[in-house]
Amino acid sequence: MRITTIATPVVLAIALFTTFVTAQAPSPPAAAYSWADSCRSCHQSIYNAWAKTKHATALDRLSGGDQEKECIGCHVTGPKSRVSEGGKVLNRGVQCEQCHGAAAAHAADPTVKTGLIKLPGSAGCEQCHNDKGPHFKGFWFDAMKSLVHKTT
Numbered sequence: 396m397r398i399t400t401i402a403t404p405v406v407l408a409i410a411l412f413t414t415f416v417t418a419q420a421p422s423p424p425a426a427a428y429s430w431a432d433s434c435r436s437c438h439q440s441i442y443n444a445w446a447k448t449k450h451a452t453a454l455d456r457l458s459g460g461d462q463e464k465e466c467i468g469c470h471v472t473g474p475k476s477r478v479s480e481g482g483k484v485l486n487r488g489v490q491c492e493q494c495h496g497a498a499a500a501h502a503a504d505p506t507v508k509t510g511l512i513k514l515p516g517s518a519g520c521e522q523c524h525n526d527k528g529p530h531f532k533g534f535w536f537d538a539m540k541s542l543v544h545k546t547t
């Protein structure tokens with residue numbers, strides 16, 4: 396009896412984890428994100444470098460009509476539709492948390508690093524950089540990762 400009550404959650408956790416890593420994981424809910432502006436005060440130079448890249452303005456490439464289509468999924472952060480507040484699209488473009496994981500908890504308390512992805516790998520990039528996008532030009536992680544932002 397005792398073994399069952401302990402083993403069941405463990406088996407469930409392993410099953411859930413396997414599903415999570417093998418299937419295309421759904422994005423965490425919008426509330427788990429705190430969006431790029433909130434990272435700025437502590438990660439100033441990275442923020443400034445990122446803000447000059449096309450990732451920061453990727454939503455602007457889409458017309459209003461195309462933003463209503465599935466196009467938007469690869470041109471925003473997190474949930475694959477607009478997350479708006481007071482007329483502002485909070486998840487516009489490819490922001491920090493698209494690559495580093497939803498980080499509201501870390502932004503509130505920087506000692507919290509749970510769920511933070513320190514060095515994002517190629518697989519996350521290839522969720523968007525693939526031939527499902529109509530403008531795909533090929534993707535080479537080692538050549539392209541240094542264009543994302545400087546790290547010092």
Ligand code: HEC
Nearest residue numbers: 429430433434437491492495498501502505508511512513
């Ligand atoms: C209040 C300050 C603060 C805010 C706000 C903040 N960070 Fe951090 N962040 C830190 C500190 C301090 C570290 C640790 C630096 C170190 O150990 O070298 C860190 C480390 C990191 C790391 C590396 C993780 C690791 O394991 O070392 C990432 C990635 C990161 N932050 C992303 C973000 C993102 C994304 C945001 C915005 C959503 C954000 N941070 C907001 C202070 C902050």
Ligand code: HEC
Nearest residue numbers: 431434438441442445489490491494513514515540543546
């Ligand atoms: C398109 C994906 C992407 C975006 C957007 C992005 N990063 Fe990164 N970030 C990376 C990659 C990849 C690395 C690791 C580079 C390497 O391996 O040399 C990195 C490295 C870092 C590190 C250094 C971790 C360490 O300790 O070495 C921090 C901190 C960080 N990013 C914070 C941010 C913040 C803050 C933003 C937004 C202003 C941001 N990143 C936007 C992909 C991204």
Ligand code: HEC
Nearest residue numbers: 448449450452453456469470489515519520523539540542
């Ligand atoms: C959420 C989707 C998404 C993810 C994830 C993503 N990208 Fe992108 N990336 C885009 C889009 C969309 C553009 C084109 C933006 C534009 O042209 O306005 C782009 C453009 C770029 C560019 C050209 C940037 C410039 O300023 O010229 C580079 C380099 C790049 N991505 C590298 C990466 C790397 C490396 C990763 C992973 C660490 C990554 N991307 C993750 C969607 C994504």
Ligand code: HEC
Nearest residue numbers: 456461465466469522523524525527528529530531532533
């Ligand atoms: C699977 C993810 C994905 C989808 C879906 C997607 N895009 Fe993109 N889009 C990207 C990436 C990644 C880039 C950067 C191109 C590259 O460097 O390969 C990009 C770049 C662009 C650009 C800039 C093109 C250029 O040559 O600079 C435009 C415009 C654009 N996309 C429009 C759209 C439209 C319209 C749709 C829907 C019909 C769409 N995208 C759907 C990922 C996607």
